[in-house]
Every structure is written in C-alpha cells, then in structure tokens.
Amino acid sequence: MSAFFDAWHYDGKSAVRRKVEVQIIGAQFFLLETERRHGPFAFSDIEYVTHKDDADVYGLKGTDGWRLMLSGPVPTDLNAMLPARRNYGGWVDRLGFGKAAVAFTVASAAAVAVVLLSPQWLAPLIPSSVNEKLGDALVGDFGGRFCSTPAGDAALKKLVASLDANPDDLQVEVAKIDMINAVALPGGKVILFDGLVKQARSPDEVAGVLAHEIGHVREKHVMQALLRQMGLAVVLGGIDGNSGALVNNMLSMSYSRESEAEADAHSMKALGGANISPIGTASFFDRLSEMDGSARSKASDNGIAGYMSSHPLSRSRKDAFEKSIVKGKNYKPALTPAEWTELKTMCTQDRKAKSGFGFDFN
Amino acid sequence: MNDDLSQRHSAFRFHGSWLEFARIAFPNLLLTIVTLGIYRFWATTREREYLWSKTDFIDERLEWTGKGMELFVGFIMAFLLIGLPLIVIQLISQGLIFRGEAILAAAMTLMMFLLLFYLTGVAYFRALRYRLSRTYWRGIRGGSDDPGFQYGVAYMWKSVMGWLPIFLGVPWSMISLWNDRWNAMSFGPHRFSATAEWKPLMKRYLLFYLVPFLVFIGAVVFGISMAASGGTPDALGSTGMAVGAIFAIVAVLSFYLFLPLAALAYYSKYFRLAVGGLRLHNLEFDFRARAPDWILFFLANMAIVICTLGIGYIFMPYRNWKFFVDHMEAYGEINIDDLTQSETVVAKHGEGLLDAFDVGAI
Known part of the structure; x- marks a missing residue:
C-alpha cells in the first residue's frame, strides 16, 4: 500500500x-x-x-x-x-470530559472521607512505643517546669489512680505555668498547668478536667488528631501547593467535637467510678462560660483564653455534667483537705522548677 | 537561507483570542476543583500549549512540549525534599522549645530559613531552564547544562549584598542575577549573552525608594504651613479638624497609590534593561513596554478580576503572555542552517521547587 x-x-x-x-x-x-x-x-x-x-x-x-x-x-x-x-491529558481524553469530571469528584470525595475516617482505624495500630517516643521528643522534661514534692506527687498519684484503672501507663504532671489549661500529648502524657490547679475551688474540679484529658488518651484521640491534620494537609495541600500552609495546618491540631464529647463521657464515667461528684466540674465550666466578652479578653492575661480556644465551652457541656449527678449517692471528695493543699501548693513549694515559658510563646 | 529581521515590523506576534482561551481555562478550572487541585499541573500545560502555539516568531509558531506529569513529579519532589523535612524540623524545634533549648531551636530555624533561601534561588534558575528546554521553534529547543546549584549560592549572597546598604543595592542584585541566569542558558547551539547594566536603573529605584519619605515630607510641610497661616487646630475649630482628617486620608491614599505606581515604573525599567541586554548569537532583544503600559496593564487586570468577582483570574496567564509577546522585539538575523539542535540535558521534572515557593514566572 x-x-x-x-x-x-x-x-x-x-x-x-x-x-x-x-x-x-x-x-x-x-x-x-x-x-x-x-x-x-x-x-x-x-x-x-x-x-x-x-x-x-x-x-x-x-x-x-x-x-x-x-x-x-x-x-x-x-x-x-x-x-x-x-486534548485534556491521558485519563480525561480516554473517559471523556463529563465522565472524567464525575469520576474525579467521586475520587476526591472518597479521598477526603478516607483521610477524615482513617485516623480512627490507624491510630490504634501505631505501637505504643512510637507514641511514647513521640511524646518524649515533644515534651521531654518540659524544660524543668514540672513541679514535684513528695506529698504533692502522692496526692496527684492518688487522684490519677482513682480515675483510671491502669495509671502506670499514664504520665501526669503539673507544670509551673500560670495558664488555665490542660493538654494530652502522645504517649499517655497529660500536663496540668499550675494556673488551672490554683484557681480550682475543689479537688473535684481538677479531677473532672484530668479525667477529660485522660479520656483523650484512652480514646486514642491524640494520635487521631495528629494523623487527621497531617492527612488533610497532604490532600488539600494540592490546591495551592504551598508547603508552608501544610506545616501550619499540622501545628494547629485540635480535636473534633465528637472527640470532645467522648472525652467528656469518659470523664463522667471515671468520676462516677471514683465516687467523685461531677458538680465541681460543672461549676468549673459554669465559671468559664459565664464570663462575657470583656472578661474573656481580660482573662487572656491569666491564660483562660488558652483553655477556651482548645476546649469549646458550651452550656450543654456543663448541663451534661450536672445531669450525670446521681441523687442520693454518697460522693466523697477527690482528695482529703491536706492532700488538696499539698497539690495546690506543690509548684509554690518546689523552688527548683522553672516557671513560665522563659520565652515569648507567641 | 537568512531571515533579515530588520525589515519586519516585529519578530514576535500573538494570534490568540480570549474566547478560545476561555474554552481551555473553564474546563481546566472545573477539573482542578474536582481533583482537589491535582489537575492544575495538566491545566497549566494545556494553557501553555495554547499560548505557545498561537505565538509566531518570524515565520513559525512556538511549541510547548512540557507535560503535566513533569510538573506533577516536580511538585512531589519538592514536597518530599522540602515539605517533609520542614514538618519534621518544626516538630523537633517545638520539642526543643518545650525542653528549654530555645537557642538550639532558633539555630535550627535559622538553618531551615537559609536552606529555603538557597533553594528559592535554585528554583528560579531551574524554572527558566525547564521552560527553555520545553520550548521548540522549528524543531529546535533551548536549555542549559548548568544544574543551578551555584546560582543558588550567588542568589543568596547577591540578595544579601543588595539589602545590606539599606536596600540600595537591590537594582544591582536583580540585574546581576538576571545576567547570571541567562548567561547559563542557550537555544540551539547558541549561548545567550546577558550584559544588562544596573546603573541606569538607579534613578527609577530611588524614585520608588523615596516615595515614603516624600509623602512624609509633604505632610510635614503641609502641617507647618497650616500652623503658620491659621494658628492651632483649636482656633480653627471643627473645620480645622475636618481639613486635618481629609488631609490624613489623602496622605494615606497617596502612599498606597504612589508606592505601587513607583514600583511598576521601576519594574518596567528593570525589565526593559534586562531584556535589552540579552543577545543570542546575532539576535538582539528589546522589550518595548514603558511604565504607562505596565500601569494600564495592571489596572486592567485588577478591573477584570474585580468585575468578574475573581473568575477573571483564570485569564491572567493569557493576559500576561499576550502583554509579554506584544511588547517583545528582536533584531538581527538568524542563519537557519546554523541553528542546530541543542545538546543540553533535559530534566525529567518540572518547576516543582518554584511551584512550592509560589514565586512568579521569569
């Protein structure tokens, strides 16, 4: 031819x-x-x-x-x-524009769904040794800011033991930082800030907040949030291709509302199991949520804004804790008055612990 | 077979129409959205294919042969090389801060900054190299055998030298780096020669540099003359206050108006000088757009984007290219028989680094 x-x-x-x-x-x-x-x-x-x-x-x-x-x-x-x-490129030309657009939409939705859901499945698979190493790498000894006195440590240990069945794989510390905040970190680390302990009117309040953070640890929220943020950053990072935004996204890690509710539920259960009244925790949320805007901005000097920004406060949370009160139940204080005083003054007594951050945190 | 360019009106001509471009840009936008941004590499490629193919140089169209996959691979490489280390370093330095090792953390952050600074320079170089190596004219392409690692070093020290004398060295560093970049590039068998001078640029730069001072001096002079003619604002009463307020607004507006105008006037001169100093064998180049052309171009761009509520943004590649080609000019002659194929290596990946830093084109 x-x-x-x-x-x-x-x-x-x-x-x-x-x-x-x-x-x-x-x-x-x-x-x-x-x-x-x-x-x-x-x-x-x-x-x-x-x-x-x-x-x-x-x-x-x-x-x-x-x-x-x-x-x-x-x-x-x-x-x-x-x-x-x-015309458009390999796949689109083979499928045709309309079909390709639909296929891409479905694939994108699936990718986002996987990223949002998979942390719940993946987080438990990450070995606890990795968790611990990550926690150690992040925190270490917190720059020598952890407070310690024999009596204070004993009081804290008693509180943790009453709230959790396996207190040995938790590492709870009080840090000499004047902020009303508490954080859960990878590796079972929970840090109560001294500001929160000092302003609490009863050991029951501290018990509720502590049980909430332990809840984040036990429900594996910490690793979940970390994974979710990383996954989202990678998937959505394609849109503007800005690697800087990726890092920022990752660092602004926070828990979902569902996780917060789960941690609250865990806290109420733990309080009930330890025979500690949830009324203290309810009044803690009450005091924070009743502040108006001006009080909040003033409060930021005391670091209350810190807790508010990472823990959504609402009347419903306070109500939930109030509702969990069992009438006629014989509640005991979380700590004896002597233990409570020791815990409260632990950071004042421990002169070796460094205070504050020692640098501009913002 | 010689083409004498001096006889012609302009060696570069653009034949595109924005309606044709819209038929590429809108499907691109849709596909980019449904793929969470991943399609944008193929979108860019399609747009360039169109723009290049509608551009005449003398008697033949240009050809863009870059592939979307190349840009995508470049992006992935940039993510692995920069994004991941950034995240890890950020995590480590956070841990260091928590441990009180603020100085070590600062040192790491500084190292990270220097690395990014260096890679930005390399990225500028490699983007130009990539574009030349994918641009064909009569079956001949451009390129460079220089990987641009040395240019990255030059970029760092020349930029710093430009900033050191209270930013008065910026015109020198910009022109000098332009020359460095283009002197390493070639098209076919011929090497570009870039000999632009920076001294003629200083007057325009000083104009831009002095705008804030001039506005400030104007304000002072006005204030003094007010005081001399009318006494204190008290004596003038509310009229005086109103005049003062209006004046303050005018001063702020003029600052925001004059500064961009002066910046454009500077950039226009910079680009004219830079392109004017470019030579390829017997060809000389010229860029004819002057400051008013640039100002009109930018005002029109802003108007298009604002009036279309942002959708007009997708036409910016078209407008930029058209502006560029319409004002490019070449003189001299090309010996077609001498114009043989480039022997430079062709990198397999695209503008990943540049894409990651989101810095502009040439």
Whole structure:
C-alpha cells in the first residue's frame, strides 16, 4: 500500500523547514523531499505533540525535535495509522470530559472521607512505643517546669489512680505555668498547668478536667488528631501547593467535637467510678462560660483564653455534667483537705522548677 | 537561507483570542476543583500549549512540549525534599522549645530559613531552564547544562549584598542575577549573552525608594504651613479638624497609590534593561513596554478580576503572555542552517521547587 500526502517536516537536527511528501508503506513511511528521502520511520514510534494553528504536530520517539506537521484534510488511511490527538491529558481524553469530571469528584470525595475516617482505624495500630517516643521528643522534661514534692506527687498519684484503672501507663504532671489549661500529648502524657490547679475551688474540679484529658488518651484521640491534620494537609495541600500552609495546618491540631464529647463521657464515667461528684466540674465550666466578652479578653492575661480556644465551652457541656449527678449517692471528695493543699501548693513549694515559658510563646 | 529581521515590523506576534482561551481555562478550572487541585499541573500545560502555539516568531509558531506529569513529579519532589523535612524540623524545634533549648531551636530555624533561601534561588534558575528546554521553534529547543546549584549560592549572597546598604543595592542584585541566569542558558547551539547594566536603573529605584519619605515630607510641610497661616487646630475649630482628617486620608491614599505606581515604573525599567541586554548569537532583544503600559496593564487586570468577582483570574496567564509577546522585539538575523539542535540535558521534572515557593514566572 502506498499513498502520498503533502506535509511540513523538521528533522530535529537543524531548523531548516522541509516540504515533504509522506509515502506510506505498510506500518512504515518515508518522507520524500525533492532530492532526498528521509526514513523509513515506523508509525508505532510516532507520538502526538501538539496542535499548532491549523496543523497537527507529530514527533518521533527518540529523536529530539523531529516534527511532522499535517494540515488540512488528512487521508483516512494515514489518519488511521496516527496516534490519537491529546486534548485534556491521558485519563480525561480516554473517559471523556463529563465522565472524567464525575469520576474525579467521586475520587476526591472518597479521598477526603478516607483521610477524615482513617485516623480512627490507624491510630490504634501505631505501637505504643512510637507514641511514647513521640511524646518524649515533644515534651521531654518540659524544660524543668514540672513541679514535684513528695506529698504533692502522692496526692496527684492518688487522684490519677482513682480515675483510671491502669495509671502506670499514664504520665501526669503539673507544670509551673500560670495558664488555665490542660493538654494530652502522645504517649499517655497529660500536663496540668499550675494556673488551672490554683484557681480550682475543689479537688473535684481538677479531677473532672484530668479525667477529660485522660479520656483523650484512652480514646486514642491524640494520635487521631495528629494523623487527621497531617492527612488533610497532604490532600488539600494540592490546591495551592504551598508547603508552608501544610506545616501550619499540622501545628494547629485540635480535636473534633465528637472527640470532645467522648472525652467528656469518659470523664463522667471515671468520676462516677471514683465516687467523685461531677458538680465541681460543672461549676468549673459554669465559671468559664459565664464570663462575657470583656472578661474573656481580660482573662487572656491569666491564660483562660488558652483553655477556651482548645476546649469549646458550651452550656450543654456543663448541663451534661450536672445531669450525670446521681441523687442520693454518697460522693466523697477527690482528695482529703491536706492532700488538696499539698497539690495546690506543690509548684509554690518546689523552688527548683522553672516557671513560665522563659520565652515569648507567641 | 537568512531571515533579515530588520525589515519586519516585529519578530514576535500573538494570534490568540480570549474566547478560545476561555474554552481551555473553564474546563481546566472545573477539573482542578474536582481533583482537589491535582489537575492544575495538566491545566497549566494545556494553557501553555495554547499560548505557545498561537505565538509566531518570524515565520513559525512556538511549541510547548512540557507535560503535566513533569510538573506533577516536580511538585512531589519538592514536597518530599522540602515539605517533609520542614514538618519534621518544626516538630523537633517545638520539642526543643518545650525542653528549654530555645537557642538550639532558633539555630535550627535559622538553618531551615537559609536552606529555603538557597533553594528559592535554585528554583528560579531551574524554572527558566525547564521552560527553555520545553520550548521548540522549528524543531529546535533551548536549555542549559548548568544544574543551578551555584546560582543558588550567588542568589543568596547577591540578595544579601543588595539589602545590606539599606536596600540600595537591590537594582544591582536583580540585574546581576538576571545576567547570571541567562548567561547559563542557550537555544540551539547558541549561548545567550546577558550584559544588562544596573546603573541606569538607579534613578527609577530611588524614585520608588523615596516615595515614603516624600509623602512624609509633604505632610510635614503641609502641617507647618497650616500652623503658620491659621494658628492651632483649636482656633480653627471643627473645620480645622475636618481639613486635618481629609488631609490624613489623602496622605494615606497617596502612599498606597504612589508606592505601587513607583514600583511598576521601576519594574518596567528593570525589565526593559534586562531584556535589552540579552543577545543570542546575532539576535538582539528589546522589550518595548514603558511604565504607562505596565500601569494600564495592571489596572486592567485588577478591573477584570474585580468585575468578574475573581473568575477573571483564570485569564491572567493569557493576559500576561499576550502583554509579554506584544511588547517583545528582536533584531538581527538568524542563519537557519546554523541553528542546530541543542545538546543540553533535559530534566525529567518540572518547576516543582518554584511551584512550592509560589514565586512568579521569569
């Protein structure tokens, strides 16, 4: 089979433009110039390059800059041998624009869903040794800010033991930082800030907050939140491609509302099991939520805003704790008055512990 | 076979239409959204294919042969090389801060900053190299054998030298870096030569540099003349206050108005000088847009984006390219027989680094 068709050709070696005839012989072709014959070239090596003005441009595999430009109506036998034109790119062209758009939408939704849900499945799979190492790497000895006195430690140990069945894999510390806040970190680490302990009116209040943070640890929320933030950052990072935003997203880690509710439920259960009245915790939330805007901004000096920003406060949380009160139950104080005093004054007594952050935290 | 360019009106011509571009840009936008941004690499490629193919140089269209996959791979590489280490370093330095090792954390952050600074320079270089190596004209492409690692060092010290003398060295560093970049590039067998001078740029730079001072001096002079003619604001009463307020607004507005205008005037001169100093064998280049052209161009861009509530943003690549090509000019002659294929290596990945830092084009 042989056919002839006019075309323009660059050989890729020089910029000279050549007017050629395409001579098809089976699966190969020659390009005929007036005095020269180029080829043979195999049709299987031909690839689509681009569309230029009114011409389709084809290249040759392995020959940089080799071009065959066909314009006008191309004979069907030649057209049949040439690769398909590329428009949107491989997948979209194969599926068609509409189908591809739908398929991508479904795939994207699935990706986001997996990222949102998988932390719950993945977090328990991460070995506790990794958790612990990560917690150690993050916290260490907190720059020597943990407070310790024999009596204070004993009081704290008693409190933790009453709230949790396996107190040995928890590491609860009081840090000499004047902020009303408490955090749960990877590796079963819970840090109560001294500001929170000092302002509490009863050991029951501290018990409720502590049980809430232990709840985050026991329900594996800490690793979940870390994984979720990382996953989201990776998936959504594609949109603007800004690696900086990725880092920021990761660091603004927070728990979902469901996690907070779970931690609250855990706290109420633990309080009930330890025979500690939830009324103290309820009144703690009450005091925080009753502050109006101006009091809140003033309160930020005391670090109350810190707890508020990481723990959504609402009347319903206070109500939930109030509702969990069992009437007629014989509640005991979480600590004896002597133990409570020791815990409260632990950081004042421990002169070796460093105070504050020692640097501008913002 | 010589083409004498001096006879022609302009060697570069753009034949695109924004309606045709819209048929590319809108599907791109849709696909980019449904793929959570991942399609944008293929979107960019399609837009460039169109813009290049509608651009004439002398008697042949340009060809963009870059692939979306290349840009995607570049992005992934940038993420692995920069994004992941950034996250890890951020975590470690946070841990160090918690442990009270603030100085070590600061040192690590500084190292991270220096690394990013260096890679930004490398990214500028490699983006230009990538673009030239994917741009074909008559089957011939450009490129560079320099990987740009040394340029990264030059970028660092020249930028710092530009800032040190209270930022008065910026024009020198910009021009000098432009020359460094282009002197390493080639097209076909010919190396570019860039010999732009920075001294003619200083007057425009000083204009931009002095705008804040001029506005301030204007305010002082006005204040003094007010005081001399009308006594104290008390004596003038509410009229005086109103005049003062209006004046303050005018001063702020003029600051926000004059500063961008002066910046554009500077950039226009910079680009004219930089392109004017460029040579490729027997070809000389020129960029004819002057400050008023740039100002009109930017005002029109802003108007388009604002009036279309942001959708017009997708036409910015079109407008930028059209502005660039419309004002490019080349003089001299090309010997087509001498213009042989480039022997520079072709990198397999795209503008990942540049993409990651979100810095602009050439």
